[in-house]
Amino acid sequence: MMYWQICAVVLAGGLGMFALTRSRGARVSLGAAAIALAGLTVATAVFDNIMIVLGLFDYDRDTLLGLNIGNAPIEDFTYPLLALLILPGVWLALGTLSNADWRTILRSSRPVSWINTAYPFAAAMLITRGTVDGEFIVGTLFFLIPYNLLMYGVNDVFDYESDLRNPRKGGIEGAVLERRLHRPVLWTGALLALPSFVYLLAVGTPLSGLLLILCVAGVLAYSVPPLRTKERAVADSVTSSLHFVGPAIVGLALAGAQWTPALLCLLVAFFLWGAASHLFGAVQDVEADRAAGISSSATAWGARAAARVSVLLYLAAGIAALWIPGWGKLSALLVIPYLIVTLPSWNITDATAESANRGWRRFLLLNQFTGFVITMLLIQFALTHVPA
Amino acid sequence: MTGGYALALLISIGGLALIDLRHRVFFWDSPIRAALTLTTGLVAFIAWDLWAIHAGIFFRGESPLLLHWNLAPEFPVEEILFLTLLCYSAMILFVLGTRLLARIRTRRSAAS
Structure with missing residues (x-):
């Protein structure tokens, strides 16, 4: 040519x-x-x-x-x-949208949470492959911004009606998105995601491609009808957790990781932790959700049962982490602070469910510490395992 | 000197940023919009580069000024910086050109 x-x-x-x-x-x-x-x-x-x-x-x-x-x-x-x-x-x-509009669109992707999806991917890929290459950079950027716009931005569009009735929306936990910005949010998410998505499909293996598609499908299925898994008991916490475990699995597949039992235990622990966290987050909303006609695991089972299942899932995450060899076993200890934060809600009732918000705020802070410790453990692992 | 090319590109991009800062042209006018515009340009140019590399037309040079960091075969990391510089220059020239023409037009209508 x-x-x-x-x-x-x-x-x-x-x-x-x-x-x-x-x-x-x-x-x-x-x-x-x-x-x-x-x-x-x-x-x-x-x-x-x-x-x-x-x-x-x-x-x-x-x-x-x-x-x-x-x-x-x-x-x-x-x-x-x-x-x-x-x-x-x-x-x-x-430029047909104002600067303020663009800020709103950006905010709908929850910039504070960007790291939560980019990090699992980047860590999984870097630890497995040990190099920074095009796939690592594009994948990390994909899971940093477009993926979150597809997750939270799309969620805001489909939650519009119910968000209007939720007084907690508008701060760190999300914003009510004006109707005229719905279309721009969907287009921005789709167009921003497309190039990196296609690239990752092109350079990856059939397995990594399939997992990537499932990952993005899960993000959309969470809020988009008819599936809208966020309103289905069990499926809500499962999908939500996979939003964060998914990028790690895609990263591992893309980097060609060996699926050892130890690695699977790590992923299971991560998944259980994510499901527990989602369930606990839903407890505080039981009354508000019911009033707004929204369902979730927590509204289906009641606040008390949901809180207890959440505590048990954290415990299960800790147990699963015990099978990670070497220093990684220490990550099992990380569930203890989560148990301390969630246990006060053991006897919570639907009427007092909003008090779980205090635990939820502590949970958000606690994640910073957990992320720090996990990073240290990963560095320790990298120093001893990744070929120089 | 290893990294000389990357350094030259970074200094040039920095120069454009100073013009941008002083006259509020692009990122200092509308940061998110600017980022999206620049991203569009980068995606288009990277796709073009990869195609030409795949077709065996472009090669990475053997200059000692290059870093030894390739993002893909024959695609050095500097190419991203170069394309950023190209797109950023294009937009600064275009926006300033628009303003210049608008100023000439108002001056002319004021004179007549």
């Missing part, structure tokens, strides 16, 4: 993008685009020559047309052209 053929396809794509953004309200000033193109073309002529002479990159000379400006092949001037076909249009199309 010749370089100019790729350039032609790329330019056609750029023109398509230009037309698309124009139909979305972008009125690109052609004069300003011409000024920018002139500037970039001069810069390309100068710097492309310098970069080629310095040997920063090279071409298969047989694929070039042979027309050069100095040493720079004429095809390279497609770069500034493509930049100006795409970028101003996207910029102006996105």
Whole structure:
């Protein structure tokens, strides 16, 4: 294939993008685009020559047309052209929403929680493979932002009606999303996720691809009807926990980990911890959810049974962690603070269920400490196991 | 000098950021919108690069100025910085160009 053929396809794509953004309200000033193109073309002529002479990159000379400006092949001037076909249009199309709107859209992805999904993926991949490569970076970015926009942003859209009736929404635990922003949130989530999602499917194995698809499907199934597992007893805590264990499993599969019994115990412990946490979080909402006509494990079983199951799940997580070999066994101790935080709710009733919010706030703080200890254990593991 | 190219790119991006800061052009005008725009550009250019690498047209150079860190075969980490610089320059030139033309237009309508 010749370089100019790729350039032609790329330019056609750029023109398509230009037309698309124009139909979305972008009125690109052609004069300003011409000024920018002139500037970039001069810069390309100068710097492309310098970069080629310095040997920063090279071409298969047989694929070039042979027309050069100095040493720079004429095809390279497609770069500034493509930049100006795409970028101003996207910029102006996105400008149809105000800065405040974009902040709201970003906030709907819960930036405080980004790390909770990116970390399991990044840790799993880094520990297994021991190197930072394209797959690691793209995957971590995918689970850092787009994944959370698909999880929480989409959730806010489908929870709109019930959120309006929940007084706790609007702070750290989520915001009520105006109806006119629903469409932008869904589009931003889908478009932001798409490139990295496709890339991860392309570079991964069939197994890692399947797991990735399941992971994203789980995130959507949580809040999107007809499944809407967040309103189904048991399924709600299971799906919620998999939102966080899932990225770790995808990371392990992508890095080609060996599924040893020890690793499975670690994942089971992580999963039980996640399910326990979700269930405990639902206890405080029993009355509010019932009043709003929302169901969950907690509304189905009552606050007391839900709180007790949650405590037992934490305990089970600790027991599962005992089968992790070496220093990892210590992570079993980490469930003790969670037991201390949740045990006061052992005899909770539906009427006093809101008092579990105190435990929930402690839980949020406690996670910082837990994350720290887990990181130290992972570093210890890496120092002794990962090939240098 | 290993890393010389990456350093030069970072300094150039820093220079653009100073212009941005001074005139509130892109990130200092609308940070999230700017990030999304830049991401779109990066995705498009990276896809193009990977295609051309796959087709056997582009190669990583042998310059000692490069770091020894490739994100994919023939795709050095510096390429991300280079594409960032390209997209950022394009947007700064475009927005400032728009403002310049608008200023000329208002001045002309004020004179007439």
